[in-house]
Amino acid sequence: MLVDVSTLLPAVTVTPGLFALVAALLVGRRYRWLGYAGASIAGLGFLIACLLAVFAARGIGVDRVAAVLLLLVFGVSTVVQAFAIRYLAGDPRAVRFTAGASLLTSASAGMVTATTLPGLAVGWTLVGVALCLLLGMYWHLPAARDGVRRTAIAFLIGDLALWVAVVIVTARWGVSDLRALAGESFTGPLVPIVGCLAVVAALSRSAQVPFHKWLPATLAAPTPVSALLHAGVVNAGGILLLRLAPLVSGDVARALTIVAGATTLVYGAVVMLVKPDIKGALANSTMAQMGFMILTCGLGLWAATIFHLVAHGFYKATLFLSSGSAVAARRRAVFNPLPPVMTGRRRLLNGVLAVILPGAALYAATLVIPLSADGQHAEQALLIFAWVTGAAATWGWLGHRSGPPGLVTVMAVLPPVAIAYLGLVYAATHYLAPALPAATPSALSWPILAALVTTLAAVAAVRWSPGTSLHRAIYARALSAGYISSSLPAQSRGARS
DSSP states (O other): OOHHHHHHHHHHHHHEEEHHHHHTTTSSOOHHHHOOOOOOOHHHHHHHHHHHHHHHTTSSSSHHHHHHHHHHHHHHHHHHHHHHHTTTTTOHHHHHHHHHHHHHHHHHHHHHOOOBHHHHHHHHHHHHHHHHHHTTTTTSSSOOOHHHHHHHHHHHHHHHHHHHHHHHHHHTOOOOOGGGGGGGOOTTTTTHHHHHHHHHHHHTOOOTTTTTTTTTGGGSOOHHHHHHHHTGGGHHHHHHHTTTTTOOOSHHHHHHHHHHHHHHHHHHHHHHHOSSSHHHHHHHHHHHHHHEEEEEEHTHHHHHHHHHHHHHHHHHHHHHHTHHHHHHHHHHHSSSSOOOOOOOOHHHHHHHHHHHHHHHHHHHHHHHSSSSSHHHHHHHHHHHEEEEEHHHHHHHHHSSSSSHHHHHHHHHHHHHHHHHHHHHHHHHHHHHHHHHHHOOTTTTTHHHHHHHHHHHHHHHHHHHHSHHHHHHHHHHHHHHHHHHOOOOHHHHTTTOO
């Protein structure tokens, strides 16, 4: 073999960290070339991750899950650092961002490729430290200091829980190799305690209830930092639960995971609908998406977890980096004539079409690409998610393009999109299957998913029926629930640096 994978993987993990050290020594200087160098190193890491993914498919070097996660880590880092070169042009903190982003990239790569419990915990903690450093870029802003404080407290709780779990597992059972966890038989009263500690760590990092307040408090950070956070760091909860699947598969840990994920999904979705600012709505959207990811972990649908967190990572990075363009478009829309208000009959018709058409397209797609027996539950969970997303997109399109032309466009676009989506899900689940823990779907999987879909449909119905007393009551409560008050003392809030 012309490439030694055993040296390639450590090199691609350590190199961004070494560059971060070099950039840290130059903090305060205005060296634009450092930004280009950081983006180039991340881009090279992405190319190497592509090569590792090919090797992983052949059973060489690195497992498939790690290879896919490396694609996410280096792909998002490349795009965000390249965007930041122009976004932070002239800002004396640009070099600090480059150093922090490179450290975050290195720590994230180390975390997703770790093969031991201590290595996983070290990478986990370093990711949190790197993120807090990035969130503190504009430390002179009271909102930024408040966001760092909230984040640090949530991360400290989660990190302590994870380290205690690592100590218990290594001391009680003598296991430190992650690959050996599946072959061990964990029994005794400490098993549910370890499982719950791991779940607490995952919930804190992914901004799940009751740790959900820190994520919306970080919006004072510059947009590239928000993109790295929402597209990468918050996904760590799902990665941790996947790596520690044998420890979190007990009834108590799974129940905690399912309840927290489902609650956060509904909470984030409702608050997102009432947020008037774009970044605030995106933050709560991330919270809801992470709720779905954590829920799939609790239901044992590991293929759905990985597929969703990778897709959401790239999608949310795009949304944050284009948030400025969205604000500009909204300002231009102020001067445009408002679209006609839909009648009650039109609203009902559009709602029915928004539910039926995506469902019919997905059903037709399953006839072209049948669901397989392996990973079938994961694929079906992703189909439900796609159905809800398609319904929202169809509703929005029909609201702006009413009449036969809009309906014809929807009917022409949905089937090929559904087939392409299902084909991608099929390919991804089969690629990941050999490296994933055995799927352990609960008997409550479908009732839970059905209840969530029903709840979200009820919320959507209320959202699209303005003027009613129920709409006003839910709107006011959701707006109040999404408000983040500063945790800083009044004197500190008024201080200037």
